[in-house]
Amino acid sequence: MWFTKSIDEVVADLDTNPAQGLSEEEALARLQKYGPNKLKGKKKKSILQMFLAQLQDWLIYVLFVAVVITMVMGEYVDSIIILAVIILNAILGVAQEVKAGNAIEALQKMAAPRALVRRSGTVKEVDAETIVPGDILILDAGRYIAADARLVESANLQVEESALTGESVPSTKDAAQIHTSETPLGDRDNSVFMSTLVTYGRGEGLVVGTGMHTEVGNIASIIGGEEESKTPLEIRLDHLGKTLGKLAIGICVLIFVVALLQGRDLTEMFLISVSLAVASIPEGLAAIVAIVLSIGVTGMSKRNAIIRRLPAVETLGSVNIICSDKTGTLTQNKMKVVKYFTLKEEATIEHGTTNTGTDEAILLAKAFILCSDATYDKQTESGTGDPTEIALLMLGDDLGLDRDELLSGNRRLNEFAFDSDRKRMSTLVEEEGNYTVYTKGAIDNLLNISTHVIEGGQIVELTPAHKQAYAEATERMSAQALRTLGVAYKPVSTVVSTEEMEQDLILLGLVGMIDPPRAEVKPSVEMAHQAGITTVMITGDHKHTAFAIARELGIAESIDQAITGQEVDELTEEAFEQRVNNFRVFARVSPEHKVRIVRALREQGNIVSMTGDGVNDAPSLQAADIGVAMGITGTDVAKGASDMILTDDNFATIVSAIEQGRNIYSNIRKAVIFLLTCNLGEVVAMFITLLIGWQAPLVATQLLWINLVTDSLPAVALGMDPGDPDVMKEKPRTPNESFFAGGAGIRAIGGGILIGALTIFAFWYGYYEHGFTPFDEAVPVETLENARTMAFLTLVACQLNYSLAMRHPSKSIFQVGLFSNKYLIGAIVLGLLLQHLIISIPFMQEAFSLRMLDLEGWVTVVILGLVPLLINELVKVYLRSRKRVSEV
Structure with missing residues (x-):
């Protein structure tokens, strides 16, 4: 033990x-x-367990019933095809689950x-x-x-x-x-x-x-891990799917009743009704959302943004306020001391060379080194700890101090660790039997607990004139966007308590440090502005220091847009909430202020992203709509409270993540609208033809095939569409915005009716070219099969080509790049090849009740299949011209 x-x-x-x-x-x-x-995690599901789980769905149970009934009726080919569709769907589901699982494991490893x-x-x-x-x-x-x-x-x-x-x-x-x-x-x-x-x-x-x-x-x-839960997006889609499913089943029951009253073959109509029910329900939505999300967040992780909670992807598209720390996020997180001030001199530090320092300057650097927990290796130029403390160690190097010798000759006996309330840190050090306290912190803070200063090499009592000199030095450095930090000390005769350490100190001086802005931040701030997103800087720095950086980055224009934590405290909650949208810089704030700022912004209807890295940042990260933790400097607590982790601590990555989040949501929306449009087209074609007394234009096996091939493959490919470069020119999406907003619902209904109408026309034309009409009673089997083949191929061609039009609501296929989504082109080509196979192979022809078309039939299918794409492109031309007119 x-x-x-x-x-x-x-x-x-x-x-x-x-x-x-x-x-x-x-x-x-x-x-x-x-x-x-x-720790040993949960045992992973086997492939067999995942496969069986895919079969545990009430829609699949309906298909199994259909398999049994068709076998009893002797329709063995139909039974085999339906069973093959069930198995193939399950295999695709397992493949998607494995891929999503691998992506999540990769993310967990990165966030370890x-x-x-x-x-x-x-x-x-x-x-x-x-x-x-x-x-x-x-x-x-x-x-x-x-x-x-x-x-x-x-x-x-x-x-x-x-x-x-x-x-x-x-x-x-x-x-x-x-x-x-x-x-x-x-x-x-x-x-x-x-x-x-x-x-x-x-x-x-x-x-x-x-x-x-x-x-x-x-x-x-x-041991066991978190329970898996669905994202709000998946829950919404689940609800949508069930609602549409109930509607589709109602239509199918109505079709069966109409067929019964018309005296049709009940076996055939039962199979068609069941198949249409399955084909009409977008049961693939949840799987497609899962795969698109997993691929999307994996792509985001490669661009330095690790999504810890999937709902964050959906929320990213709605963010209109980014509250960002300054140090390390907007700046390079490479602090360097460029000036120091004592009552004897104010000097500039040249890096890379040994600077000549006075005795006060050497003591100043020594105090900072002995009151630090950081490490820094000059050879590798790498260190651990806070960048501010590393900069103070580098100051010692620049003044020619031997840090190794200094640290080996001094033994730390006690310390009063830094906290956000005191804003200072103290250490008690023993050197050759002598005890000394060193304290570093905000200069105004140190002035309150210091009673003496060093002036002319002598320890003298602190006077108002000394305070004025320090205040003016601080003001000069802050105006140059320098962060100031003071240091004090006092000799003691014995080991003292932590409370006694920070009393009656002797003020040594202060230093001015700078952390230059990252080069990529200013363009990112501008991009965010174009996207309707306001950037707000929140920092512990002085007001003028913070504003100087904010103005350089384009975050703020006037000092009136900056406010300090003390000024925030002087405002009532109501007054602060009314004014909070006017501020772009919050300076000298504590973690408690951060929570108040986030809540006030959200009260004004904003969707807020908040960055943080410390223990005390956890409440503000949780209070924000999107909590963003720093991956490099962030504590484990901050990471645990966040929705997203930046592996490079870079503001530009936040803007990039919002852009990617918008594109991921857009891709999911495309897939959803496409599936609903296709399903509606099938329902329209079946319902209208059966209602007016025609034969069914599609048989059960054809419907199942369309549901498997035409719907699923292009829908997944749409979910992997490359990002729209103009997505950041749009305003943030309203959080409760429907999938059908912005004309998407009209597009789905219009597209579905158009595809259904073209399928009906193709069915009629299949009769017409043989000299018959669908109303004729004595029609040869060959003619019926020809008409169904026309309808089947036309429906598939319409849906495959229509997927190209779904890539953007207003840009043409040439503007987005005809071949820029190779997955979609591959899905279309594969779909067409599979169509050709089942119509060319005799056994497949028989199984799907098809026949080879003549030249006239093929030409008709090709022309009809292009109609939805062409009409959509013409509508887009009209929309673009109307937009140009409205902008004039």
């Missing part, structure tokens, strides 16, 4: 060195020995937790699965703990362990404690456990258990 042993005993047992950690070779060897650090470890003397971030016993875990606030560990160092460390103990109050940890074997889990103050959360302070832990050999691994309820 590790918690009963001293640190030295645990280190010896695990054969590791806390100062160096494991080597990469040793870590790899232990990974092979102990296995990956992960990360952990900070020390290996070969270097702190680095690694996948949590690669953690092994003996690793040294670096623990900081906001990070989930990746494995069970015995603490070897702790500084005001607090861990929230409710997942294990049920105790909601964070537990205070102390590495020096040694417990007895009877100590309960919740009282083991020298240990931390997998899946718990660091809420405060910092520490280092020696990993003693991974994967299923952890405390959380013993809890069966933890």
Whole structure:
């Protein structure tokens, strides 16, 4: 039991060195020995289980009944074809489920937790699965703990362990404690456990258990994962499908009753009615939505946006406000100190060369280094920790300080970790028996707790003139878009408490840092503006600093569009909600302000996207319609509360994700409208012809074939349509907008009626070219089969060609690119080839009651099949001309 042993005993047992950690070779060897650090998940469904699940649908049960009845009646060919359709549909469903599952697994892998470890003397971030016993875990606030560990160092460390103990109050940890074997889990103050959360302070832990050999691994309820749930989009489509299905079944029952009254063959009419019911119900909607979503979010992940919750894809298309952090999202997240100020001088720092610094400047840099948790390697130009702290370490390098020597000669005894309320951090350091407190934070904050300053190399009492000098220096730097940070210190005679550390300090000076805007952000802000999306900057920086960056990026034009957190506090909720849409910059805000801003924006009817990276950002991420976490700098808590994770922490990726989200929704809508149009065409053709007393233009097997080939393949291909480059020129979609908005409903009804009418005409023409009409009673079988072949081929041709017109509601097929969707072209070509096969092969001809057409028949089918596409293109010409007139 590790918690009963001293640190030295645990280190010896695990054969590791806390100062160096494991080597990469040793870590790899232990990974092979102990296995990956992960819990066993749910057992995946087998292919057979997925196949059987595809058959558990009431529509399939109807078809099985049809199979049994046709076999009893001796219609074995029909039975085989219906059964083949059932099996083929199930196989396609399994294939889609496997593909969607693989995509989700890939996303889960990309979004897997990360952990900070020390290996070969270097702190680095690694996948949590690669953690092994003996690793040294670096623990900081906001990070989930990746494995069970015995603490070897702790500084005001607090861990929230409710997942294990049920105790909601964070537990205070102390590495020096040694417990007895009877100590309960919740009282083991020298240990931390997998899946718990660091809420405060910092520490280092020696990993003693991974994967299923952890405390959380013993809890069966933890293993299993989340229940799968349908997205609002899928629920809406499900409801739509069932409504249309009931309507279709009602029509089919009516057809059967009419046929009964007309004295038709009941066996044939039963099969036709059942087949038409199945063909009329868009049961493929849910599967198509699932595959389009999975392909879409996989594509988004490749462009640095990981979607954690599928409903976010639908919501993205409605976003009209993007609330973005400044640092790292709008800027490069590469802070550099470019100026420093002491009462002796204000100097500019030149990077890459050693700058000559005064004694005050050297002490300033030393204080910043000893009051930091960051690391930075000059050789690799890489580091860990907050970019601001890394910039302060680089300041020491620029002033010629040897950081390694400095850190080895100073031992940290205590610290008062940074929090958003105090806006400062303090450390207590021992150097050759002397104790010193170093505190860094916002300069106005430090002025409130400082009583002295260094002036002319002497410690003197802080006066209003000194405060004025610091205020003016801060103002000068802020006007240059520099972020300011002050530092103070005080010698103490003994170890002091955290509260005593931040009293009666001696102010040393301040530095000005800049984080340049990302080059790609300004065009993205402009693109968002064209798309009806307002960009809002939310930052902890000073008002003038924030506004300077916002103006450069095109986010704000006037300082009146900027407001501070303090000014927000002075407004009532009602007044703030009324004015919130006027602001583009929120400066000096706390996480609590973020929540208030999001709620106020939503109260005004906005759909809000919010970025965040810290523990305290979780409430605002959850309050927003789309919570966006930073993948690089974001804490595990922020990622867990988000709907989307940016793997590059880049604002441009948010705009790109909105663009992709709009296109994904648009593609789903195309597929839905196309399916409904095709189904309506089949119903119109069957219902009208049977109502006026004609023979059925299509038999059961033909209807099932059309449902399988013509509907499904182009619908999936439409769902994979390349993005519309002009989608960001449109305004955001209303969240409750119907699929049939913007004329889509009229297009579906008009297209369905047109396809149905052309099918009826083709059926009539099949009689006419043989010298008969559908009203004639004594008609040769060859003539009826010729008419049905004409109707069958025409219906298929109309639907396949019509899919090209569905790619855009107003752009022509040449404007969107005739061959730009290779999947759709492939689906059309495959559909036509399959049509040719079943009409050319004698056995297939017989099975589907078809016959080879003559030249006149083929020409008629080709011409009729192009009519829906041509009419749609003419309508688009009219729509474009009307739009041009309205814009003049």
